[in-house]
Amino acid sequence: MKTVDFKNKVVWITGASSGIGASLAIQLNQLGATIIASARRSEKLTELKKSCQYPNQFITLELDITDSNSIKTAINAVEGLKQLDLVIHNAGIAQKGMVIENEMEIDRQIMETNYFGTVAFTKAIMPKYLDQGHGWFAVVSSFAGVMGIPGRSAYAASKHALHGFFESLQAENMNCNLDVSFVIPGFINTEITAKGLCGNGKPFGRVETSHKLGMTADQCAKDTIKGLMKKRQRIVVGKFEVYLLSINRISPRLGRLIIKSHPMKRIRLLKKKITNIFNFGANHSLEPQLTPNN
Numbered sequence: 230m231k232t233v234d235f236k237n238k239v240v241w242i243t244g245a246s247s248g249i250g251a252s253l254a255i256q257l258n259q260l261g262a263t264i265i266a267s268a269r270r271s272e273k274l275t276e277l278k279k280s281c282q283y284p285n286q287f288i289t290l291e292l293d294i295t296d297s298n299s300i301k302t303a304i305n306a307v308e309g310l311k312q313l314d315l316v317i318h319n320a321g322i323a324q325k326g327m328v329i330e331n332e333m334e335i336d337r338q339i340m341e342t343n344y345f346g347t348v349a350f351t352k353a354i355m356p357k358y359l360d361q362g363h364g365w366f367a368v369v370s371s372f373a374g375v376m377g378i379p380g381r382s383a384y385a386a387s388k389h390a391l392h393g394f395f396e397s398l399q400a401e402n403m404n405c406n407l408d409v410s411f412v413i414p415g416f417i418n419t420e421i422t423a424k425g426l427c428g429n430g431k432p433f434g435r436v437e438t439s440h441k442l443g444m445t446a447d448q449c450a451k452d453t454i455k456g457l458m459k460k461r462q463r464i465v466v467g468k469f470e471v472y473l474l475s476i477n478r479i480s481p482r483l484g485r486l487i488i489k490s491h492p493m494k495r496i497r498l499l500k501k502k503i504t505n506i507f508n509f510g511a512n513h514s515l516e517p518q519l520t521p522n523n
């Protein structure tokens with residue numbers, strides 16, 4: 230199968246000001262793509278541009294996907310572009326809190342950004358795709374987009390909704406050269422959980438340990454690009470947590486049981502115990518210990 234060569238391709242990435250989006254922007258630019266990097270924090274995009282390989286192929290655009298005027302302005306700003314090959318719907322926010330604790334406003338806010346914002350931006354892009362006769366959306370979903378996760382109901386719902394929307398969009402446009410890829414990351418070490426909304430609307434404030442120990446954003450972008458080059462429809466990225474998805478596919482009941490029992494926490498505790506045992510062995514070895522006195 231022919232792989233996609235990103236040289237001379239034009240790629241629009243939403244949420245490119247940090248984390249996975251920023252890494253994708255830098256790496257795709259390195260491959261020769263022209264990048265339209267958008268997000269609300271334009272100063273972060275300007276910084277990012279300074280570190281890219283081909284700054285003359287790096288357009289930065291302020292864009293809030295929840296604001297229709299902002300979408301209109303951004304689309305108008307790049308109207309002159311000959312082609313648009315790929316849109317990576319990466320902008321998103323996280324949520325943390327049990328269903329019972331979440332104020333309804335939080336559910337709405339998460340849907341507003343992750344789902345309605347992405348849908349609104351897609352509708353604004355579609356005329357260009359239909360006009361040029363081809364188009365490709367890569368939707369950054371999540372582990373939580375394919376299975377429910379405790380404490381992430383609104384987030385999981387917003388990502389599940391994206392699957393329904395884009396599968397339908399693709400089915401509607403079977404004869405129009407429209408491709409859709411879903412990127413499904415596990416735990417990636419970014420600020421997303423720190424900014425994630427708690428039940429009372431306040432940000433969580435710190436990066437969760439599962440994410441701190443997760444894959445780096447650079448590695449996530451690298452693996453995502455590998456999948457995009459093969460035009461995969463489903464690109465699963467992460468460390469060993471991704472095996473849970475396969476288990477869940479075979480047996481959703483088993484998948485639920487595992488996810489309920491906080492497997493990552495258990496694995497971390499087990500690792501700690503094993504390390505302690507080895508450290509204990511090392512500390513009590515018969516070899517003389519090196520101290521400043523000997």
Ligand SMILES: NC(=O)c1ccc[n+]([C@@H]2O[C@H](COP(=O)([O-])OP(=O)(O)OC[C@H]3O[C@@H](n4cnc5c(N)ncnc54)[C@H](OP(=O)(O)O)[C@@H]3O)[C@@H](O)[C@H]2O)c1
Pocket residue numbers: 243244245246247248249250267268269270271273292293294295318319320321322323342346369370371372413414415416417418419420421424440443446
């Ligand atoms: N990190 C993970 O473990 C993980 C796992 C699965 C899926 N994901 C998904 O990966 C994507 C990127 O997240 P990340 O982990 O890289 O976190 P991140 O660093 O917080 O990136 C989120 C990006 O979304 C942008 N954004 C948020 N609201 C926006 C809005 N209204 N309009 C435009 N842009 C907006 C942010 O930019 P501004 O604030 O500058 O607008 C930021 O660039 C998200 O869709 C997330 O759900 C992440």
